Amino acid sequence: MDKASVRVALIACFLFVSLELLSGHFTTAQIHIQNGLSILRGFGTSVEDDGQVLLFDIVPGSIDDAIVRAFCRLNLQLELFRHSYQHPCLALQIAEPETSTSVFRSVNEAWKQIERLFNRIFHLTDLWRRQQQTLPHPPVELPPKLLTCQHQIQAELSACLVVLRASKTSMPDQDPKGLVYGLLSVYHTMASIMADTCLRLDDESVFDSHTKQFVSILTESIAMWKTGQSELHHRYLRWPCIHMSRSIVDIGWIAPLYYTALKCRIRRVRLQAVRLIETTSHREGLWDSNIVSCVARKVMEIEEGGFYGHHHSAAEKFLLSSPPRSGDMSVPALPRLSRIHEFRVVLSDRLADTFLLFYRQAQGRWKEAQVSTRGKFYNSGY
Incomplete structure (x- = not known):
């Protein structure tokens, strides 16, 4: 297909996904997402040997940028929903200019960074799951390459948190009640827990050392809930x-709360x-x-x-x-x-x-x- 036809196909696919999700047709919606990702495979560049990470070099603000980012968001939803079991995983990355910043200029810029780190976590988790399948017994030590990748992700998450906190009151497109900042915070915290635990898939007790972070997700969510009470009908x-x-x-806020309920084993918190x-x-x-x-x-x-x-x-x-x-x-x-x-x-x-x-x-x-x-x-x- 030519580029114009691909755009039309992807836009139609996204509309079908949206309609099916709003109708509660979850199976069909996932099929449409996978169809869209299959089309995108032909236009991204594989940047990993396993072919499971696609990089897109597109003009910021263009229609192609909007389409690819829409599917990045859908794919993120899908991967978060399926993160609890082994499955074929595809990570989407958009080429971004290498810049160092002390604050995020917008909510969108902050989200792009968090979304990129989620995709790296998904891919690392998938790599380790597939490697474990080939091993006759659990390894004494983790593969150095995977450990290095984990440490890089953790370092980038730490740096992202510093910038996010510095941007709390400076992002011009943030809502006046701070709900968007709250969402960014809980997703960053969830990503940090996932990054810390992604190479310990056979040990659920590893989550016990992250109780403080789970409580942080809960506390931030309570604050958002209280802020939005005036807009809800009880x-x-x-x-x-x-x-x-x-x-x-x-x-929205459901995914981090769901993750907290599943992985934090403190009854009151979950x-x-x-x-x-x-x-x-x-x-x-x-x-x-x-x-x-x-x-x-x-x-x-x-x-x-x-x-x-x-x-x-x-x-x-x-x-x-x-x-x-x-x-x-x-x-x-x-x-x-x-x-x-x-x-x-x-x-x-x-x-x-x-x-x-x-x-x-x-x-x-x-x-x-x-x-x-x-x-x-x-x-x-x-």
């Missing part, structure tokens, strides 16, 4: 009551993350608040069982507007064998009150569980 919402007028194809998701009655692209909150609760149920005993009820009693305190962290650690290492949610194109969750604990086999949304209701506070 009422109980019954499945499948989703307010499509507030749904978006872009990303439960509060779930409850915050449950105050959201819309979709953010692939992220349906009703579905992901039910998945997170099912994961908690599988992992925790009756492990916490009387601590269980104590952790339930808190105000949604209050961040966790140090006393909330003083609970026994979940046993390693109870923790889910990989899981995959099977979404469909039809509205249903049950769907499948496949999961694997430690070195065990894959198991299947049904996740139900039947009778679920949502409250804006507790």
Whole structure:
């Protein structure tokens, strides 16, 4: 196809994705995303031996720039949604001029940097997963090349955080309530946790050392929730009551809260993350608040069982507007064998009150569980 035809095909593909997502047709939406990525493969330059990183050299502000960045955002959503299990991964990168800056000139510039680092993390995680498959037993030491890559990503994340904090009040396109800065912060924190843990895929206890960062995501999300309360109408919402007028194809706060609920094993923290998701009655692209909150609760149920005993009820009693305190962290650690290492949610194109969750604990086999949304209701506070 010539360039004009490719543009038309990609724009049509993006429109189809948007319509399918807003309709709740998640399977078809993912197929359209993959079709768009397949078209893009022919126009990007492979910059890694495995062919899983594509670099695009395009004119900033052009129509091609807008199209590629739209698919970068869709691909980021897809990779975040599938990050919990091994899958074919494609990372998209846009060539940016090498510049050193003390502040971000815009929210968009800050997001470009964070998005680029997410793609590097996805690719590194995929590399290590594929290498592990070829090894007869777990290695004593990690491959030096992968460690070097991890250290580079961590250094760039640290530098990005310094610039982001310096830009808190100087980005001209930021909203007056600071919600966009809050979103940038929680995504940066999530990326930092992913970068620190991406070479420890066989050890879920590694997340225990990141409790402070999970609490940071939660605290920032609480601040955003409180800021936006004046714009929300409080009422109980019954499945499948989703307010499509507030749904978006872009990303929002659901993904970081979902990640917190899944990977932080402090019951108070993960439960509060779930409850915050449950105050959201819309979709953010692939992220349906009703579905992901039910998945997170099912994961908690599988992992925790009756492990916490009387601590269980104590952790339930808190105000949604209050961040966790140090006393909330003083609970026994979940046993390693109870923790889910990989899981995959099977979404469909039809509205249903049950769907499948496949999961694997430690070195065990894959198991299947049904996740139900039947009778679920949502409250804006507790």
